[in-house]
Amino acid sequence: MKKVYVKTYGCQMNVYDSQRMRDVLAPLGYAETAAPEDADLVILNTCHIREKAAEKVYSELGLIRRMKEAKGGNMIVAVAGCVAQAEGEEIVRRAPAVDLVFGPQTYHRLPQILAKAESTSRAVVETEFPAEDKFERLDAAKSPVRGVTAFLTVQEGCDKFCTFCVVPYTRGAEFSRPAAQVVAEAQRLAAQGVREVTLLGQNVNAYHGHEKGLAGLVAQLSRIVGIERIRYMTSHPRDMDDALIGAHAENHKLMPYLHLPVQAGSDRVLKAMNRGHTAAHYLRLIEKIRKARPGIALSGDFIVGFPGETEADFEATLALVTEVEYASAFSFRYSPRPGTPAAEAQNQVPEPEAMDRLYRLQALIHAQQTAFNARCVGQTLPVLIEKPGRDPGQMVGKSPYLQAVHLTGGSSLIGTIVRAHIDGVGRNSLSGHSHHVGH
Numbered sequence: 001m002k003k004v005y006v007k008t009y010g011c012q013m014n015v016y017d018s019q020r021m022r023d024v025l026a027p028l029g030y031a032e033t034a035a036p037e038d039a040d041l042v043i044l045n046t047c048h049i050r051e052k053a054a055e056k057v058y059s060e061l062g063l064i065r066r067m068k069e070a071k072g073g074n075m076i077v078a079v080a081g082c083v084a085q086a087e088g089e090e091i092v093r094r095a096p097a098v099d100l101v102f103g104p105q106t107y108h109r110l111p112q113i114l115a116k117a118e119s120t121s122r123a124v125v126e127t128e129f130p131a132e133d134k135f136e137r138l139d140a141a142k143s144p145v146r147g148v149t150a151f152l153t154v155q156e157g158c159d160k161f162c163t164f165c166v167v168p169y170t171r172g173a174e175f176s177r178p179a180a181q182v183v184a185e186a187q188r189l190a191a192q193g194v195r196e197v198t199l200l201g202q203n204v205n206a207y208h209g210h211e212k213g214l215a216g217l218v219a220q221l222s223r224i225v226g227i228e229r230i231r232y233m234t235s236h237p238r239d240m241d242d243a244l245i246g247a248h249a250e251n252h253k254l255m256p257y258l259h260l261p262v263q264a265g266s267d268r269v270l271k272a273m274n275r276g277h278t279a280a281h282y283l284r285l286i287e288k289i290r291k292a293r294p295g296i297a298l299s300g301d302f303i304v305g306f307p308g309e310t311e312a313d314f315e316a317t318l319a320l321v322t323e324v325e326y327a328s329a330f331s332f333r334y335s336p337r338p339g340t341p342a343a344e345a346q347n348q349v350p351e352p353e354a355m356d357r358l359y360r361l362q363a364l365i366h367a368q369q370t371a372f373n374a375r376c377v378g379q380t381l382p383v384l385i386e387k388p389g390r391d392p393g394q395m396v397g398k399s400p401y402l403q404a405v406h407l408t409g410g411s412s413l414i415g416t417i418v419r420a421h422i423d424g425v426g427r428n429s430l431s432g433h434s435h436h437v438g439h
Contacts, residue, residue, distance in 0.1 A: 004030040005039035007060070010047020012233070013200050014081055016151040017104060018045045021080070024110045037067045041076045041114075046083035048166050050335065054083050058094060065097035076100065076117060080107055082170035085127050086339070092123040102126040104156075104171055108134045129172045135181055148386050148415045149398070150194045154182050154209065154217065155201030160236060162263075163274045163341040164303060164334065167202050176201075176209035179217050183224070190226035195415055196384055196398070197221065199232040205239040215243035222253040228417060229384060231402075233259040234301075237277045240285055249292040256293055257327075257402045260285070261301035265320030266313035269306050273342070279320055286324055297327035297372065297401035304361055305334045305354025307345035314357045321364055327372040327401055329365045333358045373403060373425045381405070383420045383432075385413040404429040 004025055008018040021043060022032055036042050042064055046057050057079065068075040078100035079091050085103035092098055099117045106113070106126045117124045135153075157172040158165070186197055199217070201207060210216040218230055230253050237260060247254055262282045264270055270278060289296060302321075304314060321329070333354045336343035376399070383397040383405045395409040397418065406429060407420050413434075424431035 001031045002029050002040040003033040003038055004041040004043065005033050005036040006043045006045060007036070008045045009053070009056070009081070010045075010049060012151050012198065013104075013153055013156070013202070014045050014047055016153050016200055017081070017107060018043075019151075021045070021107050021110060024108065028111060028114070036064060037070070039075060041078065042067075043078045043080055046079060046081035048082035048086050048170055048337070050332075052335075054087060057083050057091075061095040061097060065095070068097050076114070078102065080104070082166065085170040086166065088125050088127045092125060098123055100124050100126075103128075105129050105134060135177050148194060148384065149196040149198070150189050151200050152182065152185060152189065152197045153177070153200045154214075154232075155204050155207045158202045159206075160203065160238070160276065161274060163272065164306065164337065166337045166340060169339060171202055174203060174206055176207045179210040179220060182209065182217060183220055186221050186224055186227060190224050193226075193415055195226065195417075196229035196231070197227060199230065201232075202234065203236050203239065204232045205235040205241075205244055213241065213243060215241070215247040218244075218247050218251060218254055222251055227253070229253060229255055229400075231255050231257060235260050237262065237275075237282050237285055240289075242288075245289055245292045248289065248296065255400050255402070256296045257299070257400065258289060258296055259299040259301075260289075262320065263301060263303050264306065264309075264313070265317035266309070267316075269309055269313050269317075272308055272345075273303075273306060279316065283320070283323060298324060299402075300324070300326055300329045302329060302331040302361060302365075303334050304331065304357040305349040305351075307334070307342055307349065308347040309334075309349055309357075314361075318361065318364060321361065321368070325372075326365060326368050328369050331358060331361050331365060370425075370427075372401075373430060376401070376403070376422045376430055377425055378422065380419050380421050381430075381432075382417050383407070383434075384417050385409065385415065387414065399430065406431045407434055409434060 006018045008014050033039050044057055047053055064077055076099045077097050079098055080102050081104055084101045091101050100113055102113055113124055113126055155176045157174045158167045159174045161168055205214050207214040221230055263273055265279050267278045381399045383399055385395050385397040387396055389396045389406050393408055394406055395413050397405050399405050405420055418434040420432040420434050422430050422432040
């Protein structure tokens with residue numbers, strides 16, 4: 001058996017892509033290893049969304065080069081994902097130990113790319129956007145899935161061109177998988193013991209592979225025996241239609257949790273970001289969603305210190321967060337992505353000022369998250385048990401609101417839904433005790 005080591009950076013879609021790479025490699029005789037120094041093939045599946053993302057990859061490649069030298073060169077080193085797509089030949093120039101560079105749209109061709117690398121002395125760079133359907137080609141490669149939850153990519157790419165974002169350049173134009181293909185993959189996952197699927201897309205609610213959009217796909221997936229819970233992310237406010245909001249009211253398998261990024265609370269900043277919506281439009285949406293599904297947990301993304309952001313603009317973001325009351329949220333200081341319009345802007349916000357705003361926003365979000373978790377104490381929530389906890393006799397699962405829940409029980413509970421009375425709250429988790437078990 002040959003061994004492959006895959007290191008995944010970034011988003012859930014990369015986690016999904018890494019799993020499919022392992023699936024594609026299994027028929028070639030590659031078993032997974034957690035030790036890069038033992039590997040015959042090392043793949044770094046990279047992310048380009050954060051600042052210094054490429055630098056992290058180059059420093060990791062420095063360590064791997066030494067491992068490759070220690071093995072007398074008997075190691076194939078590959079860089080995959082969004083940094084690969086963005087940097088291409090530059091990676092080979094800066095890191096001569098690299099044998100393969102391939103983007104997120106070409107990894108279904110790994111067997112051919114590997115064969116090409118093995119038959120030539122120079123590095124192979126594959127960063128085209130091929131016309132063939134990657135997912136159709138991938139469906140031939142199947143392997144056992146680990147665990148009771150799984151990611152399932154249904155949509156890739158983005159046509160929105162927010163001025164801070166590299167996704168349209170690294171993942172390409174919006175593409176939706178046909179519903180029949182998604183349903184077939186979900187059925188395979190259910191047969192392997194998966195009970196919860198999270199549908200992934202850079203712009204998942206723009207999904208158009210079903211005549212009734214994402215709401216139609218969710219309805220179809222909810223009829224699969226064994227699939228008990230459905231989630232989706234990441235959504236764009238411009239694509240949050242009434243049918244999808246209605247699905248939250250009607251479909252009990254669609255979890256009461258929604259990640260709907262707004263990025264900023266100032267209309268001036270939203271316009272500069274090319275978001276295509278206003279703060280008022282976002283707040284009206286939130287009102288409709290809460291009316292359809294009272295008690296839904298809301299999550300979001302925020303960028304502070306965007307070029308030209310004033311203190312008044314930032315205070316508008318704080319006001320929006322205060323009004324919405326999030327269950328959780330991700331916030332970041334703006335960092336320029338090469339090749340994006342915002343990176344060229346002259347009015348960059350000084351770092352100390354941006355960091356100060358970030359800390360203030362994070363304090364507010366943390367207070368909201370703590371309050372949301374505290375409100376769960378005393379409730380009885382259905383918890384999908386996923387795995388053993390750290391302590392003996394402890395199991396860990398997820399609430400409908402995506403919180404980790406710790407409770408006492410044995411491994412026979414894995415894959416079942418337990419009614420848990422919540423009696424404790426930690427920084428990022430809940431604890432409770434179970435009443436009785438159901439599927």
